[in-house]
Amino acid sequence: MGTFSRSWDLLTQSFALLKSDKQLVWLPIVSGFSCLIATIIIFSFGALVLIPVTGIPHGAAGQKFLTQSFTPVIFLYYLVTYCIVIFSTSRSSVSRPIALPAAMPRLTTVSRPHGIGSGAFFSGRCSAPPLA
C-alpha cells in the first residue's frame, strides 16, 4: 500500500470518529481562534514598533533591515501559537476537552464503570483510565 492511499485511509478512519462526535471539533476551533487573535496582536505590535512612521522603506537595504528586524517577531509568533496549540490539545484549561485528550476515551473499546468517562478524565488530574 502506498503512502498516499494509507494516508487517505487513516484520515478517513480519523474523520469517521470525528463525525461520530462533533464535540471533538470544538477545541481546534477555540485553538484556531486564539491563534488568530495572537497573530493579530503580535504582528500589529511588531508593525507599530518596527515600521517607521514614514512607511515601509523603498530601498533594498532598508527593506532587508526591516525583514531582519521582524525575525524576533516571527519567532515570537511561532512560539506563542505553538504554545497555544500544544496547550489546547494537551490540557483542558477551561471546562471542555480538545481533540486529542477527548479522543482517547472514545478510542478505547475497554468498558468502563459508570462515571469514569471523559468528564472524569478531564475534570481532574485523572491518569488515563481508558488506556490502562
Added chain:
Amino acid sequence: MILRAIQQRAGIIGRVITGIIGVIWTLASFFVVPLIAAEDMGPVEALYKSAELFKETWGEELVSGFSFSLIFMLLGLPALILPIVGARYSPAGMFIGLGVALLYWLGLGIVSSAAQGIFVAALYRYATTGEVSQGFQRDELASAWRPKE
C-alpha cells in the same frame, strides 16, 4: 523554523545534519502531547519517552508511511480557483472569492487539526498498549512508520 533557516544558509553537509536533527525532533515530539495529557509527564521527560516509544514499536531509523499534510494540501488547492474566477467578473469578486477560499482553508485546517489529534491518539494507544482503537486497522497503524530501507 530554526532548522529551515540553518538549512537555507548551510551547505550540503549542513542540510544533511539539519535533516537528521529534523527527523529526530519529529520522532521525539510526535507523542509529546498524548504523553503530557495522559501520563502527566513534563515536556523533557515526554520527549525522551516519545523517542523510546518509537524505538520499541517501530525500531530505529524510521520513515513516515503517511502524510496528512499532502492530502490537505491537495484538498486545499481547488480553492485557489475561487479568487481567479471572481476576478473575471469584478475586482470585488476577487476579494469575495479570496474570502470564501480563506474560510474554506480555515475549515480545512480545523478538520485537519482534529483528525490528526485523533490519529495521534490512536497511534499512541497502539504504541503503548498494542491495542487497535475502534475504527482503525491494525496493519495501517503498524505501517504508519516503517524502518528506513
